Amino acid sequence: MSxxxxxxxxxxxxxxxxxxxxxxxxxxxxCGLSLAAGLVFLFATHAYDHAHFGxxxxxxxxxxxxxxxxxxxxxxxxxxxxxxxxPDEDYYGDRAPVDPPTEDGLGDGDGGGGD
Amino acid sequence: xxxxxxxxxxxxxxxxxALLLPLFRRSPAVLRALLVALPAxxxxxxxxxxxxxxxxxxVFGGLQLVPVRIDPLAMVWGHVFHIAALLxxxxxxxxxxxxxxxxxxxxxxxxxxxxxxxxxxxxFVYWELTAVTSVFLIWGRDELDDGVADMWTxxxxxxSGMRYLVIQVLSGVVLLAGILWRLADHQGSGEGGNPLYFxxxxxxSILDAPVATQLIFLAFGxxxxxxxxxxxxxxxxxxxxxxxxxxxSAFTTKMAIYTLARGFAGTEVLVTLGVVMTLFPVFFAVxxxxxxxxxAYSLNNxxxxxxxxxxxxxxxxxxxxxxxxxxxxxxxALLFMSMGAVLYRTGTTRxxxxxxxxxxxxxxxxxxxxxxxxxxxxxFTSGFVTKSMVLSAAGEGHMTWVFLALMFASAGVLExxxxxxxxxxxxxxxxxxxPKEAPRHMLVAMGAAxxxxxxxxxxxxxxxxxxxxxxxxxPYSASxxxxxxxxxxxxxxxxxxxxxxxxxxxxxxxxxxxxDWLYRRAAPGLLRMTWGxxxxxxxxxxxxxxxxxxxxxxxxxxxxxxxxxxxxxWTVGNMALWSIxxxxxxxxxxxxxx
Numbered sequence: 109m110s111x112x113x114x115x116x117x118x119x120x121x122x123x124x125x126x127x128x129x130x131x132x133x134x135x136x137x138x139c140g141l142s143l144a145a146g147l148v149f150l151f152a153t154h155a156y157d158h159a160h161f162g163x164x165x166x167x168x169x170x171x172x173x174x175x176x177x178x179x180x181x182x183x184x185x186x187x188x189x190x191x192x193x194x195p196d197e198d199y200y201g202d203r204a205p206v207d208p209p210t211e212d213g214l215g216d217g218d219g220g221g222g223d
Numbered sequence: 224x225x226x227x228x229x230x231x232x233x234x235x236x237x238x239x240x241a242l243l244l245p246l247f248r249r250s251p252a253v254l255r256a257l258l259v260a261l262p263a264x265x266x267x268x269x270x271x272x273x274x275x276x277x278x279x280x281x282v283f284g285g286l287q288l289v290p291v292r293i294d295p296l297a298m299v300w301g302h303v304f305h306i307a308a309l310l311x312x313x314x315x316x317x318x319x320x321x322x323x324x325x326x327x328x329x330x331x332x333x334x335x336x337x338x339x340x341x342x343x344x345x346x347f348v349y350w351e352l353t354a355v356t357s358v359f360l361i362w363g364r365d366e367l368d369d370g371v372a373d374m375w376t377x378x379x380x381x382x383s384g385m386r387y388l389v390i391q392v393l394s395g396v397v398l399l400a401g402i403l404w405r406l407a408d409h410q411g412s413g414e415g416g417n418p419l420y421f422x423x424x425x426x427x428s429i430l431d432a433p434v435a436t437q438l439i440f441l442a443f444g445x446x447x448x449x450x451x452x453x454x455x456x457x458x459x460x461x462x463x464x465x466x467x468x469x470x471x472s473a474f475t476t477k478m479a480i481y482t483l484a485r486g487f488a489g490t491e492v493l494v495t496l497g498v499v500m501t502l503f504p505v506f507f508a509v510x511x512x513x514x515x516x517x518x519a520y521s522l523n524n525x526x527x528x529x530x531x532x533x534x535x536x537x538x539x540x541x542x543x544x545x546x547x548x549x550x551x552x553x554x555x556a557l558l559f560m561s562m563g564a565v566l567y568r569t570g571t572t573r574x575x576x577x578x579x580x581x582x583x584x585x586x587x588x589x590x591x592x593x594x595x596x597x598x599x600x601x602x603f604t605s606g607f608v609t610k611s612m613v614l615s616a617a618g619e620g621h622m623t624w625v626f627l628a629l630m631f632a633s634a635g636v637l638e639x640x641x642x643x644x645x646x647x648x649x650x651x652x653x654x655x656x657x658p659k660e661a662p663r664h665m666l667v668a669m670g671a672a673x674x675x676x677x678x679x680x681x682x683x684x685x686x687x688x689x690x691x692x693x694x695x696x697x698p699y700s701a702s703x704x705x706x707x708x709x710x711x712x713x714x715x716x717x718x719x720x721x722x723x724x725x726x727x728x729x730x731x732x733x734x735x736x737x738x739d740w741l742y743r744r745a746a747p748g749l750l751r752m753t754w755g756x757x758x759x760x761x762x763x764x765x766x767x768x769x770x771x772x773x774x775x776x777x778x779x780x781x782x783x784x785x786x787x788x789x790x791x792x793w794t795v796g797n798m799a800l801w802s803i804x805x806x807x808x809x810x811x812x813x814x815x816x817x
Contacts, residue, residue: 120582122650132719139716142708145701155701160618161626164706170630174710177634178717185509186728192736193510199734200743202382 143171229272232291233301233339236265237308237332238352244321244328251319258312258324265332266305274298276341279417286406287417289341295691299545300338300481302689303552304331306675307473310553314560314668315466326359327470334474338481342419343402343439346482350398350446353475354391358384360467361459380462386739387459391475394445401438408435421482426489426536440487446479447530448523450499454739456523457507461515461572465563468515472522472559473552480529480548488541493534498628500527505635507737512730514572514644515562518555521598521640524632525551531629532613535620538692543612545690550605550679554597557672558644561591564665565648568658574643574730579653586669587661588649593673597680599641599711600633605679607707608686608698615696634714641711642718647730 149155279287308331337349361384409418504520532544581588600606687694721727
C-alpha cells in the first residue's frame, strides 16, 4: 500500500517545507505578470477598445474584483455555516452502518476490484 | 441493411444493447469488450444518420409523432453524450455486475434518445426512462460493499435514491400534464399544425405563457435543478456508486438544458434563475465536507451559466450554452472520476479524512488539476473558450449586473472546484493515507477526458465547428486573457492570504442543510404539528361534548332520578299544600301590581 522507500513521508517532494513557499511565490509572480499585462494592454494598445462596459477600462478592476469576490465567498460561507450546518452527520437519521471497504476496493489488482 | 440501420433511433442501440449484457455475466472479457463497443457503435450509428426529421408517425386521435430529429443543436449533445458514455464505460470496466452496466448504458441511451426526440410525447418517454434507469446507479451495489450488503440494507442510499426517483418521475408527470393541457388547448382553438411537435415553445415573460407551457417549463426546470428545485442533485449524486455518479453527472441535467435551449430560448426569467444558480452553490460549497457533494454544488453552479445563455437567447448565447454544456460534461466527468478514484481507493471523499494523496496517486491528482483549471476557465482549457461566450453575450446585451454576477461566480468556481477539490484531496495536510494509484482503466478514462479539456482549450475551433450557429468569436483576445488571468490569480492570492493567516474555514464533519430540509424536516414537522393541533382540538371538542352529555345526564338524574326532587312519590297533602302556596303567591302578586 505504501510508496517506494522505507518512509515515504520523508522521501516525497510534497514533504519538502520549501514547496509551500515556492507555490506562494509562483502565485505572486502570476498575479504580478497578469496585472502588468493588463495595464500594458490597457494603456499601450487598443485591446480594450471594444469593451462592453466602461468599468472594464478601469485599471486593475478584474484583479480587485477577483480578490474581493473570493473573500466574500469565503466569509459568506462562514456566515452560512452558522445558519445551515448541523454537527450531526446523520442529521436526517437515514444512514445505515457503513460497511468496511473490501480488499477489492483497496486491494492490489488494477481492475480486479469491485463487483 | 443500411435502411434497417437508419430506421433505428439514436440511443436505442445503447438501450437495447445494454439489456443483452447480463447474457455475458460469466464472460468478463466479452462483457468489457461490449461495454466499450456499444457506445462506440451507437456513436458510429449516429454519425451515419442523415440530418433532418423522420416522417411523422400517425398515432391515436390523428396525433403525429416525430421520433427523430437530427439538427445541429441536438448534434452537439449527441456528440458529447456519446463521448461521455464511452468515457464512463471505460471508467467502469472493473465492475463485474452486468446489471450496473445495464443501468449506466441504458440511462445514457435514454438521454441520447431524448435530445433527438422531435415531439413532446417521445421526449416524455425518454424523460421517464432516464429517471427509472439512473436510480439504479444510486441503488446499485457499490464497489465498497462487502458483497453481503445489498441496496435494501444500505438505508441512506436507498432513501436518497427513492427521493431522487420520486422527484424525477414527478418531473415527468408535470411534463405529461403540460403536454395534455397543450393538446386540449390546441383542440379547443382549432389551430392547425402538430401540437406535439417539440420546437421553440416560448420566449419572453414566462408569466404570460399559457399554463401548458408553464407546466412544461417547470418540468424542464426540475431536471435542470432550478433554485429550490435543485436539492435532489446534491442529495443523490454524492451517494451514487463510484462509477454511477460519473454517468449521472453527464446526462440528466444537461438533457434538461438542451430542452430549455430547444423550447425556451429567450425566456427572460432564465437569466435571473441562472444568475441565482451560479451564485448560491458557491457559498454552500465552501462549507461542504464531502468533496463529491462539493462537485454537485459546482455542477449546479455551471448549469446556471448555461441557463443564463438560454435566457439571453441570442445566437452567441446559445452557442455559449451548447459549447459550455459540451465542455462542462467533460471536465465535470473528469472531476467526478478523480473523486471516484479517491473513494475507490480510500473509502471516503470527506475532506476531513483526506489530504496528501498526491504522494501515491500522482496521475489522479494531475488529471484532477486539469479538470479544476478547466472548470475555473484558465486560458488554454475548455472552460475558458466556452464560458466566455455566455459572458460576452451578457456584455453584448449590456446586462451589467448579470455580467458582474457571472464574474463573481467565476471567482467562486475557482474557490470550490479550482482549489478546494484538488487541495484538500491531494495536498493540504498529510492524512497518512497511502492508497494505490487508481486502476489503469480509470486513468485511461481520466487521461482522455483531461486531454479533451486541453485540446478544446488550445484548439477551440474544433468545438466551435460543432455549435448550432456560425461562430464569429475569438476567445484569445489580449484583453480577455489578461482579465481572466487577473481575476483568477488574484482570487488565488486571496486564498493564499486567508489560508496563511488561518482565516480559511477548516473542514468540519457536519450535515449542511439545503432546500431538501423543507420536505425532509419542515414539511413532516408541519404535518405532525398540524395533526397535533387538529387532533388536540378534535379531542377537546369530543371531551366537551361528552362533558355536556354527562352533565345533562347527571343533572336530569339528580332532579328526576329515583331519589331526585321530581322523581319522588309525593303525598296528596304535599300537593295540596304547594298548590295553596302557589295560588297565594299569585294572589299577592295580583294585589300588589294588578
